Amino acid sequence: xxxxxxxxxxxxxxxxxxxxxxxxxxxxxxxxxxxxxxxxxxxxxxxxxxxxxxxxxxxxxxxxxxxxxxxxxxxxxxxxxxxxxxxxxxxxxxxxxxxxxxxxxxxxxxxxxxxxxxxxxxxxxxxxxxxxxxxxxxxxx
Numbered sequence: 739x740x741x742x743x744x745x746x747x748x749x750x751x752x753x754x755x756x757x758x759x760x761x762x763x764x765x766x767x768x769x770x771x772x773x774x775x776x777x778x779x780x781x782x783x784x785x786x787x788x789x790x791x792x793x794x795x796x797x798x799x800x801x802x803x804x805x806x807x808x809x810x811x812x813x814x815x816x817x818x819x820x821x822x823x824x825x826x827x828x829x830x831x832x833x834x835x836x837x838x839x840x841x842x843x844x845x846x847x848x849x850x851x852x853x854x855x856x857x858x859x860x861x862x863x864x865x866x867x868x869x870x871x872x873x874x875x876x877x878x879x
Contacts, residue, residue, distance in 0.1 A: 753875035754811055761871055764864060765805040768857075772798035772849050779846075787846035793833060797849040797861075800826045804868065813877045820872050827865035830854060834862065 754762070776794035784791050800822055807819035834853035837844035847856055854861025 752811075752877075753816065753871060754809060758808070758871060758875070761868060762805060762808045764860075765801060765808055765868070768849075768861070768864065769798065769801035769805045772801050775849065790844060790846040790848045790851070793829075793848040793850065797826075797829060800829065808868070816872060816876065820869070823865045823868040823872070826861075827869070830861050830865065 752758070772794060776791060776798045779787075779791040779794055804819055804822040804826060807815045807822060830850045830853060833844075833848060833850035837847075837851040838853075844851055849857065850861055853859055
């Protein structure tokens with residue numbers, strides 16, 4: 739019985755290994771939870787708060803893109819991850835600020851409301867950690 743040739747297979751290194759796997763896992767959990775929350779909100783009570791529930795769906799898409807792009811090796815995927823995580827950070831900051839300054843406009847919470855208060859502020863910290871991780875594991879040309 740011969741062993742398969744693994745020389746051509748990509749093995750996780752750099753940003754997709756070690757603590758990077760934990761980061762990818764946390765993003766994956768947020769992708770699943772934000773998607774489930776958004777789908778439930780949109781399916782059952784979209785008419786109550788369409789803006790908040792649309793924001794939840796948008797956040798879910800951002801988390802999915804970030805998860806997939808963080809898990810894939812290569813500079814192109816790192817760029818996609820960086821863009822997704824920057825969008826995430828901007829979303830958390832804008833929605834977080836607006837939900838504090840104009841609570842009437844955000845009567846129903848989204849993942850990013852009050853800077854992710856409902857999720858232990860992890861939505862605020864996660865993109866910062868993600869961007870630091872990407873910066874430290876960037877491919878220098």
